[in-house]
Amino acid sequence: MSKRITIDPITRIEGHLRIDCEIDGGHVTKAWSSGQMWRGIETILKGRDPRDAWIFTQRFCGV
Amino acid sequence: MKDLEYGSMNEETVCGFSRRDFLKFCSTLAVGMGLPLSAGAKIAEAVTAQKRPPVLWLSAQECTGCTESLLRANHPTLEKLILELISLEYHETLLVGSGKQAEEWRTKSMKEYKGKYILVVDGSIPVKDNGIYCKIGGKTVMSLLVEMATDAAAVVAIGSCSSWGGVPSADPNPTGASPAHEVLKNKGVKTPVVNIPGCPPNPYNFLSTVLYYVTFKKLPELDDQARPKFAYGRLIHENCERRPHFDAGRFALQFGDEEHRKGYCLYKLGCKGPETFANCPVQLFNDVGSGAWPVGTGHPCFGCTEKGVGFTVPLHTPARPKYLTPPSLFTEVYPGKEGISPGVKALAAGFAGAAIGAAGAAAVTGLGKKDDDTKDKGE
Numbered sequence: 139m140s141k142r143i144t145i146d147p148i149t150r151i152e153g154h155l156r157i158d159c160e161i162d163g164g165h166v167t168k169a170w171s172s173g174q175m176w177r178g179i180e181t182i183l184k185g186r187d188p189r190d191a192w193i194f195t196q197r198f199c200g201v
Numbered sequence: 202m203k204d205l206e207y208g209s210m211n212e213e214t215v216c217g218f219s220r221r222d223f224l225k226f227c228s229t230l231a232v233g234m235g236l237p238l239s240a241g242a243k244i245a246e247a248v249t250a251q252k253r254p255p256v257l258w259l260s261a262q263e264c265t266g267c268t269e270s271l272l273r274a275n276h277p278t279l280e281k282l283i284l285e286l287i288s289l290e291y292h293e294t295l296l297v298g299s300g301k302q303a304e305e306w307r308t309k310s311m312k313e314y315k316g317k318y319i320l321v322v323d324g325s326i327p328v329k330d331n332g333i334y335c336k337i338g339g340k341t342v343m344s345l346l347v348e349m350a351t352d353a354a355a356v357v358a359i360g361s362c363s364s365w366g367g368v369p370s371a372d373p374n375p376t377g378a379s380p381a382h383e384v385l386k387n388k389g390v391k392t393p394v395v396n397i398p399g400c401p402p403n404p405y406n407f408l409s410t411v412l413y414y415v416t417f418k419k420l421p422e423l424d425d426q427a428r429p430k431f432a433y434g435r436l437i438h439e440n441c442e443r444r445p446h447f448d449a450g451r452f453a454l455q456f457g458d459e460e461h462r463k464g465y466c467l468y469k470l471g472c473k474g475p476e477t478f479a480n481c482p483v484q485l486f487n488d489v490g491s492g493a494w495p496v497g498t499g500h501p502c503f504g505c506t507e508k509g510v511g512f513t514v515p516l517h518t519p520a521r522p523k524y525l526t527p528p529s530l531f532t533e534v535y536p537g538k539e540g541i542s543p544g545v546k547a548l549a550a551g552f553a554g555a556a557i558g559a560a561g562a563a564a565v566t567g568l569g570k571k572d573d574d575t576k577d578k579g580e
Contacts, residue, residue: 147299148299149297152265174335174336175336177262177375178369187516189517194368198264200269
């Protein structure tokens with residue numbers, strides 16, 4: 139009988155990460171990771187002056 | 202002044218600093234806020250006399266740049282001071298426990314320090330589709346903000362995202378990214394909010410605000426956008442070291458041209474200093490000496506602190522100067538642009554001394570502003 143555990147938030151990393159895993163007989167049988175935040179920067183970039191792109195893409199991650 | 206003479210201080214340490222360095226640090230912060238030097242001693246007293254103020258840090262749609270900026274403040278062992286000066290109860294990036302443990306600690310701290318803790322928010326709050334674009338522990342950050350701010354003594358929105366929306370709120374704002382104060386206002390939460398915009402903001406603007414609060418039990422004087430006046434009271438243009446070049450009409454026109462190499466004014470490359478309020482040229486970054494800020498390194502300011510400028514106006518679009526209109530005799534931003542005959546330009550420039558000419562030149566070159574701003578209201 140498998141058991142499912144969820145760890146959310148995962149700390150000590152940049153961003154909002156969630157991990158779900160299924161455990162069967164002491165072994166992880168399935169696992170999912172998911173980012174819990176979306177800003178749509180790709181969408182924001184559309185139609186802009188290409189010289190402005192770095193201002194946005196640079197801010198995907200500040201680490 | 203007697204208490205600020207460091208020479209006779211012994212080797213006693215405060216927060217891991219020598220007493221001498223600690224007092225120096227507090228005095229520097231006091232001066233940065235425009236307070237008398239003696240306030241430094243008061244800050245030192247407040248910091249050491251009482252239990253460290255609890256701080257809970259909520260991360261929304263952010264990139265962790267604000268945290269990085271704060272942790273990388275190169276003032277020696279500043280991170281030690283931050284960690285020992287305030288009691289950082291909850292911060293996703295720094296917390297040891299994950300998942301359930303993190304959530305339990307958050308609720309425990311909120312209960313224990315009800316009405317006393319400072320809530321720091323970085324990142325914008327997505328409100329579109331009931332806030333599903335940012336979740337922590339299965340809860341939307343929108344609901345977490347309301348829950349955590351309700352019981353806080355004060356909210357400090359650090360960074361442009363939580364101050365006015367920042368990057369995620371840029372057109373077309375796919376997630377309905379909103380500033381913290383707006384979400385709280387709409388939900389009827391009355392906790393006072395102070396905004397420290399910047400992408401990232403200068404860590405000392407944040408530290409000074411928190412220390413001011415700890416010392417005087419109230420927020421520093423704020424402007425109409427809830428920004429501390431000591432940090433956002435003046436335009437970048439007012440304190441810029443390249444300002445004499447602006448006044449003399451000496452501009453870089455392209456990256457790497459002779460004027461750019463000479464360190465001339467970057468206004469014509471799109472510098473937003475004339476419409477951006479921040480203390481970057483004075484406070485600088487990373488404690489490495491003069492020139493350590495964007496314009497100092499030869500890049501135009503893009504107005505990251507300013508709502509309606511940063512991430513909104515294209516980088517190389519000329520700024521709309523507030524208070525200060527450049528003399529109409531300045532050469533154009535785009536010399537030889539189609540659609541304006543050279544004769545009109547010459548005519549306008551020729552009459553530049555007279556009122557009609559000045560208006561004409563301003564209209565032709567696009568340097569003028571709609572309202573009358575010829576007076577220097579900023580003093």
